[in-house]
Amino acid sequence: MSLIAELRAALGDTAVLEGEAMGARPASDMSLTGTSLPRAVIRPRSTEELATALRLCNAAGVPVIAQGGMTGLAGGANPSGNEIAISLELIRGIEEVDAASATLVAKAGTPLEECQRAAEEAGLFLALDLGSRGSCTIGGNLSTNAGGIRVIRYGMAREQVLGLEAVLADGTVISSMNRMLKNNAGYDLKHLFIGSEGTLGLVTRVVLRLHPPPGEITTLLCAVESYEQVVALLRRAQSGLGGIVAFEAMWRDYFHFNAEALKLRFFDAEHPFWVIVESTMDREAIETFLSACLEDALISDALIAQSQAQSRQIWSVRHGHPIEVLPNLLNFDVSLPIGMIGDYAVACTAALKQRWPAAHVSFYGHVGDSNVHICVSVLYGPGEDMHDVDGIVYGVLGQYHGSISAEHGIGTLKRPYLHLSRTPAELALMRSLKQALDPKGILNPGKVI
C-alpha cells in the first residue's frame, strides 16, 4: 500500500488533501518565498492521529513539515515539493484556564488571539503579543520562540511556557505538561522544542503561564538626538517609570518616510531618533519623568498620547506599512548587545551605500530587548541579487557578534548564515541533537541546520 493510502486508511479520507484540494496556502508562509506545494496535506484531529501519521511517514522515510498559521517570516514552513505537510489547524481549542495557578492549556493549532481572549475572560493576561495574533498559532509561536511587542517586560514565547506535549519523528508522544513555575526534576525537555522550528518534534499542546493584567497603558513619543541618548533614556525609563511595557526606537529615515506617507506630523522639528515608550505608571508620574528627561537634555521633545486614536497613530509609524512600497524591499531581523546597535547601524549603512550609493537603508525595532530591524531597498544591476545585500548585512553583523535572527527564526532564508552567529561546536551539538531525536531526518529537512 502507498504511504498516502496508509494515511487515508489510518486517519480517514477527509484528513488527507491532495492536488487542487490543498489550495495554494501550503506553498508559502508570509515570507512569500515558497514556490512548491507539498505532496499532500494531512490534517490530524488529535495528538494520537498526528502520532500515527508521523509513525507511518517515518517508517516510509518520507519527510514532513509542520504548518501552523503560515505567518512565519523565515520560510520555515515552506515545502520543497516532496514533503507531506502536517497542518495543525484541526488540533485547536482551549482546554483549560486555571485562575489559581494562572495557567492556560491550549492545543497547538489555536490562534494566539484566542488564547489571549481566554486569559482575559478569566481576568488574567497572556503576555505574548504579535501583529499576526489573529492568524499565527500558539504551536507556531513556540516553535519559532516568537518575540513581539511585550518582550522587554515579559520575555519571549519561551518565558511564557511552563510545559508542552510534542510528538517525535517516530510517533513517540512526549507529554511534558508541567504546570509549576519551579520544576528542576532533570532536563527541561520543553526547550528542545521551543525555537527549533519543527525540526526536533511537533508540538501538540502547551501549558502557558499567565500574568495579572498590566493595567492602563500610556504611549509616549520622545525625540532624541543620539543613539547614546536612546540607551540612556531606556535605562532611565526602566528605573524611573517602573513597569515599561514597550521601548521601540526609530531612526530618522524610517520615521520620516512613514510619517510623511501617513501625513502625520507630531513635532515641528526633525530629529535623528524617535522612541516610543509605553508605561503603566499614572499620568502625573509620567509627566514628572518627562520633565526631568527634558531638563537633563536626555530628550529634545516629547508627547503623551491623549487618546487611543493618537496612540494608534504613533504605532502606525512604527508598523511602517508605507515603506513596503519601496522596490525590492528586504526587512532584516537581527539582534546585538544594546550598546552596539548604534555603531552597527552606522557601519552597516556605510557598507551598503558603498556598494549601492542610492540604496534606502533605515532602522527601527524593539531596541529595549536588543532587537533591530533593517529595511533595505536596492535597485540591482545585472548579475546582482538580494543575496548580495544579505552578505553585507550579516557580514557586518558578524563583526559585532550579533545574531542573524532576533525573533523570526532561521527557516531556509537564514540557514546559509547561521555559522556567523553560532560556533562550530554549537553547530555540531545541534546536529547531534537532530540525529538523536530524528535519526532518519524526516522532520522539516533543509531548515535551520
Ligand SMILES: Cc1cc2nc3c(=O)[nH]c(=O)nc-3n(C[C@H](O)[C@H](O)[C@H](O)COP(=O)(O)OP(=O)(O)OC[C@H]3O[C@@H](n4cnc5c(N)ncnc54)[C@H](O)[C@@H]3O)c2cc1C
Ligand atoms: C504581520 C506580522 C507580524 C509579525 N510580528 C512578529 C513579531 O513581532 N515577532 C515575531 O517573533 N514574529 C512575528 N511575525 C512572524 C510570525 O507571526 C511568527 O513567527 C509566528 O510565531 C509563526 O506562527 P505560525 O503559527 O504562523 O507558524 P508557521 O508560519 O506556520 O510556522 C513557523 C515555523 O514553525 C513550525 N511549526 C509550526 N507549528 C508547529 C508545531 N505545532 N510544532 C512544530 N513546529 C511547528 C513550522 O514548520 C515553521 O518552521 C509576524 C508575522 C506577520 C505576518
